[in-house]
Amino acid sequence: MDIFSELTSHIGLGLATAVSIDNLFYCLLGVTIGMLVGVLPGIGAMAALSMLFPMSFYLDPTGALIMLSGIWYGTAYGGSTAAILLNVPGSPSSAVTSLDGYPMAQQGRAGIALFMTTVASFIGGSIGIVLMMLFSPAIAHYAIDFGSPEYFSLMLLGLVAASTMSNASFAKGMAMVALGILLGCVGTDLATGMRRMTFNMLPLADGIQIAALAMGLFGVPEVVYGIGKLRSEDVRTNKITFRSMVPTRDDWRRSWFPILRGTGLGSFFGVLPGTGPAIAAFVSYALEKRVAREPGRFGKGAIEGIVSPEAANNAADQTAFIPTLMLGIPGSAAMAIMIGALMIQGISPGPNFITAQPALFWGLVMSFWIGNLLLVLLNIPLIGLWVRLLQVPFQLLYPGIVLFVCIGVYSVSSSSFDVWIVVALGAMGLLMRMVNLPPAPLLLGFVLGPMMEEHFRRSLMFSQGDMTTFFTSPLSSVIMGITAVILLWGVFGHWSRRRRLALAGEA
Amino acid sequence: MVLSILGCGAAIYCAMNYPLGEFNNLGPGMFPTGAGLALAIFGLAIAIPAFFRGGPAAEINLRAALAVLVAIGVFAATANTFGLAPAAMLAVLVSILGDTRLRVVGAIVLAVALSVVATLIFVVGLGVALPIYRWPF
Numbered sequence A: 001m002d003i004f005s006e007l008t009s010h011i012g013l014g015l016a017t018a019v020s021i022d023n024l025f026y027c028l029l030g031v032t033i034g035m036l037v038g039v040l041p042g043i044g045a046m047a048a049l050s051m052l053f054p055m056s057f058y059l060d061p062t063g064a065l066i067m068l069s070g071i072w073y074g075t076a077y078g079g080s081t082a083a084i085l086l087n088v089p090g091s092p093s094s095a096v097t098s099l100d101g102y103p104m105a106q107q108g109r110a111g112i113a114l115f116m117t118t119v120a121s122f123i124g125g126s127i128g129i130v131l132m133m134l135f136s137p138a139i140a141h142y143a144i145d146f147g148s149p150e151y152f153s154l155m156l157l158g159l160v161a162a163s164t165m166s167n168a169s170f171a172k173g174m175a176m177v178a179l180g181i182l183l184g185c186v187g188t189d190l191a192t193g194m195r196r197m198t199f200n201m202l203p204l205a206d207g208i209q210i211a212a213l214a215m216g217l218f219g220v221p222e223v224v225y226g227i228g229k230l231r232s233e234d235v236r237t238n239k240i241t242f243r244s245m246v247p248t249r250d251d252w253r254r255s256w257f258p259i260l261r262g263t264g265l266g267s268f269f270g271v272l273p274g275t276g277p278a279i280a281a282f283v284s285y286a287l288e289k290r291v292a293r294e295p296g297r298f299g300k301g302a303i304e305g306i307v308s309p310e311a312a313n314n315a316a317d318q319t320a321f322i323p324t325l326m327l328g329i330p331g332s333a334a335m336a337i338m339i340g341a342l343m344i345q346g347i348s349p350g351p352n353f354i355t356a357q358p359a360l361f362w363g364l365v366m367s368f369w370i371g372n373l374l375l376v377l378l379n380i381p382l383i384g385l386w387v388r389l390l391q392v393p394f395q396l397l398y399p400g401i402v403l404f405v406c407i408g409v410y411s412v413s414s415s416s417f418d419v420w421i422v423v424a425l426g427a428m429g430l431l432m433r434m435v436n437l438p439p440a441p442l443l444l445g446f447v448l449g450p451m452m453e454e455h456f457r458r459s460l461m462f463s464q465g466d467m468t469t470f471f472t473s474p475l476s477s478v479i480m481g482i483t484a485v486i487l488l489w490g491v492f493g494h495w496s497r498r499r500r501l502a503l504a505g506e507a
Numbered sequence B: 001m002v003l004s005i006l007g008c009g010a011a012i013y014c015a016m017n018y019p020l021g022e023f024n025n026l027g028p029g030m031f032p033t034g035a036g037l038a039l040a041i042f043g044l045a046i047a048i049p050a051f052f053r054g055g056p057a058a059e060i061n062l063r064a065a066l067a068v069l070v071a072i073g074v075f076a077a078t079a080n081t082f083g084l085a086p087a088a089m090l091a092v093l094v095s096i097l098g099d100t101r102l103r104v105v106g107a108i109v110l111a112v113a114l115s116v117v118a119t120l121i122f123v124v125g126l127g128v129a130l131p132i133y134r135w136p137f
Helices: A003-018 A021-039 A045-052 A054-058 A061-086 A097-106 A110-143 A148-165 A170-185 A202-206 A210-226 A249-271 A277-291 A304-319 A321-327 A333-344 A358-379 A383-389 A394-413 A416-434 A439-462 A474-506 B002-020 B030-053 B062-082 B084-096 B104-125
Strands: none
Touching: A003 A021, A003 A110, A003 A358, A021 A045, A021 A061, A021 A358, A021 A383, A045 A054, A045 A061, A045 A210, A045 A333, A045 A394, A054 A061, A054 A394, A061 A097, A061 A110, A061 A304, A061 A333, A061 A358, A061 A383, A097 A110, A097 A304, A110 A249, A110 A304, A110 A321, A110 A358, A148 A170, A148 A321, A148 A439, A148 A474, A170 A439, A210 A333, A210 A394, A210 A416, A210 A439, A210 B062, A249 A277, A249 A304, A249 A321, A277 A304, A304 A321, A321 A333, A333 A439, A394 A416, A394 B062, A394 B084, A394 B104, A416 A439, A416 B062, B062 B084, B084 B104
């Protein structure tokens, strides 16, 4: 069977799954919530994902994943709306969009900016999906030969890369990864049945719930920092009509290549561990500024400066699923939540995922298309509604979020102990945010830690305690080499930056 | 400064893990010990420069933080004894204290409305095993 007929049959299967009434509903629900959360500054994708994560247990795996991913890429669409109209990015990945989007709104071109970001998002997302469809099977096919040493090395690479790429310093990222692994160790040891770090508290024997961790680290700090800070004022609502959305021919001409460039960069950064939509958006903005004939226009309402990052962050949103589903290695905190959702449903992502769960995989991919289409529909005709939503005061919203967090965590295993854990982890999350420690590497370490331990043990079991097993297989040694390079780069890059800062301080 | 405290915490954490393991033959303590060591090393790497710099910690809205954390705690404490709806209402009321812009009437209306919505979604819609209300006395 040649590739194309195979692909068509997969697409057929995927469509059949995605178009079922239930899954369409979950898709719509997911993207609507995503859009909502994206529009509202103060709650990000991670808070929304962790809030709705417990609800996904009550759905079947396909519906659960469709809904959660809908939230994830829906925020990318919604985030740009707040960025353009309020100059407050609704999500970190659209922070750059506000650089040129808000000036456009001030010039009375908000309609065009909103329309073009939606188009750019759709194109970026679509190309990302196509890439996912083409490359996932190939990667899965290749990865099927991976043994435990390869997996261990890959996960190590993922964690090291994630802490290098995060905004904070390298040491902070690595410390958070280590802390995450430690927290992941809490509970009963799988191999020996020994209880670790439970301090004789029985409920801890099952370990810490990923939902409780995510809510404590992301949900609680986001709500607390939102209170009192967010005021809805000065929304430029009045001038957004359909007519004002029609871009000029000049806008199209300027946008075409930036969209494609942004998509390319975004797809690339989406696959890499540790980088994600936010970094993709920043890099593509920098690139557009570099290649532009008149860089001076940037920051004053250049359309290239909004379409390229928006295409990039949406493409990255989609391609991030490739390593997550095909290797079982999440590249970002949101992907770690996806893995958590799958594992709770009893499905382990990895190279066998496509063949073992064809309906789930292709259904999910097809739901991405539907979701992206829905988002375009939600965005363009309903823009007035979203704009009005921006004016809902945060003091009416956040008690509801707090309540959702409580009941959500409780419902995971009907235990109020888990809710107490959220209190403790929430306090920790707040402290971390105060001292600028990044929570994402912690969550990644938490999810990957137990898997790493298992692969580490298994590798050493096969090699009879010989540590060189990680360097004898060619693939594993290459990965270890890359990891070492990133590690060194992280350490020295940090050091030299510090020195440069010190010099600049003296001068 | 807070960072250096965190570094010390990391070291203590690590020491706590030692008795658990150090079996060379892949005992249950080995992996956490390794992670604890890594945390201690990187914690020190953060703490030492931070100690000399003495940088300012980011400001935090203490009132909001307390209100949110206490609200979650109140829910945890009351959910099992009183049931979902009263716990939800209490949690909402406490969390509202974090922000000054809502008046008493508004707060009560919001608490009741949110409890009803939450009950409908979670108990009626999703079938969470938690009674809507309960009188323990």
